[in-house]
Amino acid sequence: MATLSWGILSTANIGLAKVIPAMQKGKHCRIDAIASRDIATARKAADRLGVVRAYGSYEELLADPDIDAIYNPLPNHLHVPWTVKAAEAGKHVLCEKPIAMTAEEAETLIAVRDRTGVRIQEAFMVRTHPQWLKVRDLVAGGAVGELRAIQGFFSYFNDDPANIRNMADIGGGGMLDIGCYPVTTARFVTGAEPTRVTAMIDRDPSTGIDRLGSALMDFPGVQASFVYSTQALPHQRMRFVGTSGMVEVEIPFNAPPDRPCRVTVDRVGSVFGEEVETIELSTVDQYTVAGDAFSRAILEDTPQPVPLEDSILNMRVLDALFRSAESGVWEKP
Incomplete structure (x- = not known):
């Protein structure tokens, strides 16, 4: 069975703990190298994960002619710069979300992709989950009748100022970390784009990051709302409510790898709940x-599961939500 040779850009915890071990179980992925600045x-990290080659710089990894694709889990402000470097080295790139800090920055990747001929994709794993x-x-298929409303909630608690998620100047904060999930899944399920959005955001006075946000997205015929927080009880849920039914996703975003999703x-x-149908996924x-x-x-x-153009549309919604929180009025993505 054909496999792709992968290199991992950095020893970020999400890669070491979740992504690399999971990709090593895949039918089409072969993790052959990992790089750090040390x-x-x-x-x-290579020894821990059974990876053959280790590099002491990102540049060395990108220069490896045997590597086909790069996984980029660097901090948010480094997503575009190192995705560009990888693409220009002839490597396909799977980049952690958010693909960029802003839609304008994300749009620069289109020209890079077209010029280099490689694939670039945002790592929104929810978009391929069964x-x-x-x-x-x-x-x-009509399980809810005509869809009318979408509700979402995603939260965790992390107020450590040393954590990169709490560093505003490098892209920390709740919207880019977790608020993006209700946005992309609402867009995915409706197959549409919101025509206008509005939001309220509360910022941590010590770090400046957005620690709590409430958003409303106006899709054609559908109102979608969600709340996210980085300083609240861990919880997540998504509901799709229509004229004759409701679909609820129990663990929508951090889907467990060791038991069925429901x-x-x-x-x-x-x-x-006495007449609710429960569907278990493998x-x-x-x-x-x-x-x-x-x-x-x-x-x-x-075609790749998440086109780069789709990621840019998602970033435009996030940008508009940030603008709305500042302006106090509806904003158009």
């Missing part, structure tokens, strides 16, 4: 699925 750190494919099919369908308005690791899906698109020269 060779000892790179070698330690539970989200199922939700989209359920809504499209989607519930309520067609009667069952307050106590146990998968969403990072394995995402890595294989992108690799397969490259190997088979087929």
